[in-house]
Amino acid sequence: AVHLCDVGAGAGFPSLPLKIMNPQMKITILEPLNKRVVFLKEVCREIQLDNVECLNVRAEDYAKEHRESFDLVTARAVANLRVLSELCLPLVKKNGIFVAMKGAAGFEEQAEAEKATKILGAELEKAEEVHLQDGSARVNLTYRKVRTTPPQYPRAYAKIKKSPL
Numbered sequence: 001a002v003h004l005c006d007v008g009a010g011a012g013f014p015s016l017p018l019k020i021m022n023p024q025m026k027i028t029i030l031e032p033l034n035k036r037v038v039f040l041k042e043v044c045r046e047i048q049l050d051n052v053e054c055l056n057v058r059a060e061d062y063a064k065e066h067r068e069s070f071d072l073v074t075a076r077a078v079a080n081l082r083v084l085s086e087l088c089l090p091l092v093k094k095n096g097i098f099v100a101m102k103g104a105a106g107f108e109e110q111a112e113a114e115k116a117t118k119i120l121g122a123e124l125e126k127a128e129e130v131h132l133q134d135g136s137a138r139v140n141l142t143y144r145k146v147r148t149t150p151p152q153y154p155r156a157y158a159k160i161k162k163s164p165l
Helices: 015-021 034-046 081-091 106-112 114-119 157-162
Strands: 003-007 026-030 052-055 070-076 092-102 122-131 137-145
Touching: 003 015, 003 081, 015 026, 015 034, 015 052, 034 052, 070 081, 081 092, 081 106, 081 114, 081 137, 081 157, 092 106, 092 122, 106 114, 106 122, 106 137, 114 122
Parallel strands: 003 026, 003 070, 026 052, 070 092
Antiparallel strands: 092 137, 122 137
């Protein structure tokens, strides 16, 4: 079964809808705010979703022991892509997929993060703009992990934020 990691899941998007649509999928949610973790665990209990692990942990810390162990990593509304790619790509298996769900500025972020995603071992596979019912634009960026992420990444969050790749 596909093992998905949702970084900074917030209220559980996109991981919980994906789990509902693909019940065999194994989900690991990484969320630094404990009150969100409590909420997500309650939602999973209420709607009887099994094989969903909700962890109160930062992605860059979790990656130390769980490098390259996920087939699919998703993130929505977490950070600028230069920062986000360093949080997420170390978690993706070689040949796995990273999907960054970005706002209207997604294409600009993708261009700015080209160096970072390359250093971290990923290549852009697909960039698509979607429009919500209210007419606003969103950009979904799909990366394929083609090389192992160098062992020095991810760095500590303060370093990532201060000097993004």
